[in-house]
Amino acid sequence: MSDRLTVRKTYKLYVNGAFPRSESGRTYEVTDARGHFLANAAWASRKDARDAVVAARGAFAKWSAATAYNRGQVLYRVAEVMEGRAAQFAEEVAAGEGLSSSKARAEVDAAIDRWVWYAGWTDKLAAVLGSTNPVAGPYFGFSMPEPTGVVAVLAPQRSSLLGLVSVLAPVLAGGNTAVVVSSKGRPLPAITLGEVLATSDVPGGVVNLLTGDAAEIGPWLAEHADVDAVDLAGTAGPLAMELERSAAGTVKRVLRAPAEEPDWSGDPGLSRLRPFLETKSVWHPIGL
Amino acid sequence: MTSLFEYAPALESRSIVDLRPSYGLFVDGEFTEGTGTPFTTLNPATEEVLSEVATASDADVDRAVRAARRAFVKTWGPMRPADRGKYLFRIARLLQERAREFAVLETLDNGKPIRESRDVDVPLAAAHFFYHAGWADKLEHAGLGPAPRPLGVAGQVIPWNFPLMMLAWKIAPALATGNTVVLKPAETTPLTALLFAEVCQQADLPPGVVNIVTGAGETGRAVISHPDVDKVAFTGSTEVGRSIARTVAGTHKRLTLELGGKAANIVFDDAPVDQAVEGIVRGIFFNQGHVCCAGSRLLVQESVHDEVVAALQRRIGTLRVGDPLDKNTDLGAINSAEQLARIRELTAFGETEGATCWQPEGDLPARGYWFKPTVFTGVSSAHRIARDEVFGPVLSVLTFRTPDEAVAKANNSTYGLSAGVWSEKGSRILSITSKLRAGVVWANTFNEFDPTSPFGGYKQSGYGREGGRQGLAAYLRGDA
Numbered sequence: 001m002s003d004r005l006t007v008r009k010t011y012k013l014y015v016n017g018a019f020p021r022s023e024s025g026r027t028y029e030v031t032d033a034r035g036h037f038l039a040n041a042a043w044a045s046r047k048d049a050r051d052a053v054v055a056a057r058g059a060f061a062k063w064s065a066a067t068a069y070n071r072g073q074v075l076y077r078v079a080e081v082m083e084g085r086a087a088q089f090a091e092e093v094a095a096g097e098g099l100s101s102s103k104a105r106a107e108v109d110a111a112i113d114r115w116v117w118y119a120g121w122t123d124k125l126a127a128v129l130g131s132t133n134p135v136a137g138p139y140f141g142f143s144m145p146e147p148t149g150v151v152a153v154l155a156p157q158r159s160s161l162l163g164l165v166s167v168l169a170p171v172l173a174g175g176n177t178a179v180v181v182s183s184k185g186r187p188l189p190a191i192t193l194g195e196v197l198a199t200s201d202v203p204g205g206v207v208n209l210l211t212g213d214a215a216e217i218g219p220w221l222a223e224h225a226d227v228d229a230v231d232l233a234g235t236a237g238p239l240a241m242e243l244e245r246s247a248a249g250t251v252k253r254v255l256r257a258p259a260e261e262p263d264w265s266g267d268p269g270l271s272r273l274r275p276f277l278e279t280k281s282v283w284h285p286i287g288l
Numbered sequence: 289m290t291s292l293f294e295y296a297p298a299l300e301s302r303s304i305v306d307l308r309p310s311y312g313l314f315v316d317g318e319f320t321e322g323t324g325t326p327f328t329t330l331n332p333a334t335e336e337v338l339s340e341v342a343t344a345s346d347a348d349v350d351r352a353v354r355a356a357r358r359a360f361v362k363t364w365g366p367m368r369p370a371d372r373g374k375y376l377f378r379i380a381r382l383l384q385e386r387a388r389e390f391a392v393l394e395t396l397d398n399g400k401p402i403r404e405s406r407d408v409d410v411p412l413a414a415a416h417f418f419y420h421a422g423w424a425d426k427l428e429h430a431g432l433g434p435a436p437r438p439l440g441v442a443g444q445v446i447p448w449n450f451p452l453m454m455l456a457w458k459i460a461p462a463l464a465t466g467n468t469v470v471l472k473p474a475e476t477t478p479l480t481a482l483l484f485a486e487v488c489q490q491a492d493l494p495p496g497v498v499n500i501v502t503g504a505g506e507t508g509r510a511v512i513s514h515p516d517v518d519k520v521a522f523t524g525s526t527e528v529g530r531s532i533a534r535t536v537a538g539t540h541k542r543l544t545l546e547l548g549g550k551a552a553n554i555v556f557d558d559a560p561v562d563q564a565v566e567g568i569v570r571g572i573f574f575n576q577g578h579v580c581c582a583g584s585r586l587l588v589q590e591s592v593h594d595e596v597v598a599a600l601q602r603r604i605g606t607l608r609v610g611d612p613l614d615k616n617t618d619l620g621a622i623n624s625a626e627q628l629a630r631i632r633e634l635t636a637f638g639e640t641e642g643a644t645c646w647q648p649e650g651d652l653p654a655r656g657y658w659f660k661p662t663v664f665t666g667v668s669s670a671h672r673i674a675r676d677e678v679f680g681p682v683l684s685v686l687t688f689r690t691p692d693e694a695v696a697k698a699n700n701s702t703y704g705l706s707a708g709v710w711s712e713k714g715s716r717i718l719s720i721t722s723k724l725r726a727g728v729v730w731a732n733t734f735n736e737f738d739p740t741s742p743f744g745g746y747k748q749s750g751y752g753r754e755g756g757r758q759g760l761a762a763y764l765r766g767d768a
Contacts, residue, residue: 128431131757135738136415143742143756225702228747241538248533250702251526251545251748269433269767279758281741282721284731 011041014194016055017204033098041187044210049217052208056150056177059205064147064175068123075119077200082112096186111165118169138286145277147175149228152221154214157234160186162264167233170272179208187211222246229253298615300402305393310340314485316355317495332399333621333656344501349510352499356441356468359496373424378491380417395612397479399621413456419739420464432766438466440518443511447524448474449578457754465763475504476624544752544762548677549705552698553583557592559710565599571734577681581706590687605648622657631680638664638673695723704746708734
């Protein structure tokens with residue numbers, strides 16, 4: 001064993017392709033499953049959330065207009081870069097979730113494979129969810145899925161990496177941009193994921209990762225007029241209900257969370273893609 | 289303007305409709321009394337009272353939900369899917385057989401021209417049942433997994449602008465997917481829903497599968513907040529939609545909303561002007577503009593603005609406003625005094641904010657609720673008549689120079705239900721349609737509907753779709 005003193009990482013936010021500290025100057029202590037100090041994470045504020053929404057909105061036009069093939073390659077690239085950092089992720093997951101190193105590594109592997117799975121979805125969605133519509137008249141009609149817009153994702157509290165990737169990847173695969181609030185108690189893999197995203201080909205602003213408390217930031221995101229949808233995965237009980245109620249003010253799409261955080265290892269099907277896709281129907285006359 | 293040739297009246301006879309002096313609720317397969325205070329429904333073209341209609345109290349709504357639950361558990365749920373489909377086919381046929389009666393009744397109660405109720409509302413309602421009938425035994429092919437399941441009891445609240453058609457858009461998919469229904473029609477237009485209840489009886493639809501509860505907002509609230517309702521579907525204003533979403537928050541209920549709109553209808557300088565003018569007229573004056581997807585914001589490329597507006601005014605001068613039962617009528621009556629007041633209020637803003645108002649010459653009938661087809665020019669994106677849904681025959685004209693500006697102005701709205709684009713250039717049509725943030729885009733046409741074509745909004749125009757394979761998802765629980 002080397003007696004070299006390690007260089008520790010400062011965990012910051014990931015907003016608009018950069019790694020700022022919280023504008024509030026706040027941090028909070030993150031501990032491992034046994035209560036030992038791991039790091040001081042940035043404690044994102046309302047202002048950070050609003051900056052993140054501005055970044056996500058700014059990135060939406062290009063990301064949503066990218067070809068499906070391009071989006072698929074970008075998501076696949078995330079998996080490639082994650083693979084190279086697997087050991088670091090495994091260490092963080094093991095510490096934060098109290099898992100054995102082999103179990104932690106299995107979580108990381110599943111998270112990487114999930115990116116690959118969603119990367120393959122980008123150019124299938126239109127075929128599976130779209131249609132040509134045999135209308136009773138001289139018109140050519142078709143319907144296609146399009147991204148909803150800016151999605152606020154309140155990431156799962158327990159599963160800090162696989163859960164996070166499971167809720168984030170489908171939002172991106174559909175062409176949306178995201179503002180993510182990480183697990184409060186286990187935020188470190190989220191920021192490491194931000195480093196992966198920053199060094200993959202995901203354009204800045206497409207994903208914005210905030211560490212902190214969903215109960216504090218969530219209400220601002222649920223109310224924000226420039227957020228189109230909210231994924232409540234990391235919330236439960238009265239908070240989930242309050243957020244859904246706030247979201248009603250701007251008719252946001254809301255994906256509710258089950259009472260218990262699910263086992264993220266199962267095949268998600270289209271269940272997390274559909275809620276953040278709109279259907280557009282187009283008509284054009286047929287004639288000479 | 290006196291025209292050279294006057295039209296002779298061409299009145300559709302109302303004798304085909306057998307109006308009763310009073311109507312009850314339709315619960316568990318039977319017409320029953322309501323325990324709330326009854327209300328009257330008017331012919332908005334004459335202000336004549338058509339009938340007295342029962343109000344469903346909370347207790348009546350509870351009775352309807354129980355009946356729907358029983359039917360879901362005992363008859364409709366366990367029924368062979370093919371048989372469910374056959375009931376819907378029967379209903380479609382009955383609507384076709386009684387089409388004239390439905391059309392006249394709709395026109396009497398709503399004020400819309402008989403030409404539209406006869407040629408659009410009723411045929412589309414029948415088509416919706418026919419289309420969904422065929423889905424009933426094919427749901428495993430709907431892309432929702434191998435064995436999608438119904439949700440249970442659907443509570444549905446519909447508006448007054450297309451009373452029968454909205455009923456069909458709600459009831460047909462709900463029943464085809466194995467759900468049962470408690471539906472509340474709008475307070476000002478309950479009659480075709482109650483006639484539809486007779487159709488359910490003639491079809492021998494099992495009791496409780498469809499329940500119709502009439503009343504005002506209170507009755508609607510009772511339907512959507514009933515704890516044994518599993519699914520809420522609402523079409524109406526964005527304001528009410530928001531409050532429904534708040535009510536449903538934190539419950540197990542699934543929700544779909546089809547809300548307001550402020551559609552842009554974009555006319556490029558290469559568009560065929562005569563066709564575009566027909567499309568603009570159809571977009572905003574169809575159904576007196578009481579259409580959530582109405583093309584109420586005309587965006588004209590600056591170079592053709594004067595030409596398009598002149599042609600449009602000439603065309604509007606030929607529109608006939610008057611007796612909805614006259615087969616030559618183009619614009620009928622405004623549905624209610626309340627709606628007329630709202631249209632007047634918003635158009636008054638148009639003038640005070642600096643837009644120029646134009647209306648054709650001619651008189652309106654002395655009785656009833658009427659509003660002339662109206663065009664505002666010189667409208668800016670900041671004006672209320674460019675932002676708020678008027679839900680009346682009022683068109684706001686704005687201009688643009690470049691395609692990017694057209695898209696930016698079109699998308700500058702909290703709504704996103706529909707849009708139109710007129711151009712002879714195919715690549716431009718495809719580019720603009722893909723950039724418009726709206727659930728339905730009509731290119732070189734406007735206000736076309738079909739049960740195979742999913743309909744619904746982006747942004748604050750709501751969520752969920754009605755029609756098509758995509759529309760089934762609103763009433764099914766699937767694995768995929």
